Amino acid sequence: MKKVLFAILILAGSTAFSQPNGLLYSFHDGTSLRTQRGAALDWVDTVIVIGEPNARRKAGAVEINRFRIMYSGTRDRCGAAVSIMGDVDGDGKHDILFGCPNKDINNDGQHLRDAGEVRYALSSQGYSPQAIDYADPNIVPRIQSAREKLGTSIKSYLDKSTGLVYALIGSPGYRRGAGGFNYIVMRFPRVQTGNRQTEPQAPEIVTSKMIEPVEPPKRKRKATGVVDVYDTAGRHLMTTTVQDLKRNGLKGLPGGTYLITQDGVASLFVNQK
Numbered sequence: 001m002k003k004v005l006f007a008i009l010i011l012a013g014s015t016a017f018s019q020p021n022g023l024l025y026s027f028h029d030g031t032s033l034r035t036q037r038g039a040a041l042d043w044v045d046t047v048i049v050i051g052e053p054n055a056r057r058k059a060g061a062v063e064i065n066r067f068r069i070m071y072s073g074t075r076d077r078c079g080a081a082v083s084i085m086g087d088v089d090g091d092g093k094h095d096i097l098f099g100c101p102n103k104d105i106n107n108d109g110q111h112l113r114d115a116g117e118v119r120y121a122l123s124s125q126g127y128s129p130q131a132i133d134y135a136d137p138n139i140v141p142r143i144q145s146a147r148e149k150l151g152t153s154i155k156s157y158l159d160k161s162t163g164l165v166y167a168l169i170g171s172p173g174y175r176r177g178a179g180g181f182n183y184i185v186m187r188f189p190r191v192q193t194g195n196r197q198t199e200p201q202a203p204e205i206v207t208s209k210m211i212e213p214v215e216p217p218k219r220k221r222k223a224t225g226v227v228d229v230y231d232t233a234g235r236h237l238m239t240t241t242v243q244d245l246k247r248n249g250l251k252g253l254p255g256g257t258y259l260i261t262q263d264g265v266a267s268l269f270v271n272q273k
Contacts, residue, residue: 051079086158090190093123099151116150138205
């Protein structure tokens with residue numbers, strides 16, 4: 001029997017279910033995850049990251065093992081989604097990605113309300129948050145319209161053998177509500193263990209593309225249970241259902257890393273070996 005390793009995303013509006021073999025999935029179902037302070041959560045080993053998008057009048061905050069990153073901007077809702085990338089810069093500590101889906105941006109002189117923004121925080125930089133530059137020509141596509149809400153969901157996966165970070169970033173307002181995911185593969189500059197970087201260094205964008213749902217969900221409806229599976233090149237492999245995924249997993253697919261999406265909101269990386 002194939003051994004299945006898993007990575008999981010838990011975010012606002014998610015439920016989880018598990019298989020007896022240990023494979024666990026999490027999907028958006030239109031409800032709200034209620035915690036005392038946060039609407040987003042991720043953890044690895046002893047590192048716990050909590051997103052608090054409603055903190056400070058919805059400016060948002062992210063808490064990493066009780067170390068809190070605050071924001072002065074208004075209603076950006078930073079921390080609506082969080083994901084632990086792993087140790088991407090080689091200093092021996094975990095680094096994170098998080099979303100600010102209500103962030104307004106300027107694109108070629110246009111003010112885009114609620115376009116969204118994604119930020120990374122590296123331990124080697126004292127967890128000082130930096131935005132992924134969506135004006136980078138290597139990122140496709142650029143944010144083009146208001147209310148895309150990029151960063152509503154985020155999942156990331158670090159391939160330790162190559163140092164590449166795979167990130168799947170939900171944008172439910174993409175193409176007027178059809179929804180989609182910005183899929184980015186990037187590499188962060190390495191530092192020596194225990195050292196801090198004096199100047200923030202942006203990641204190298206290796207690959208970027210937009211993954212659109214095979215069957216875009218209708219507006220204002222709850223999750224349908226239809227799931228799409230992609231490879232790490234962003235190629236669509238199969239469409240299945242939540243129930244079938246529970247019963248059979250990724251039956252018929254060889255060992256490897258796969259992207260699983262549902263309804264343009266939730267995302268999940270699964271390693272099948």
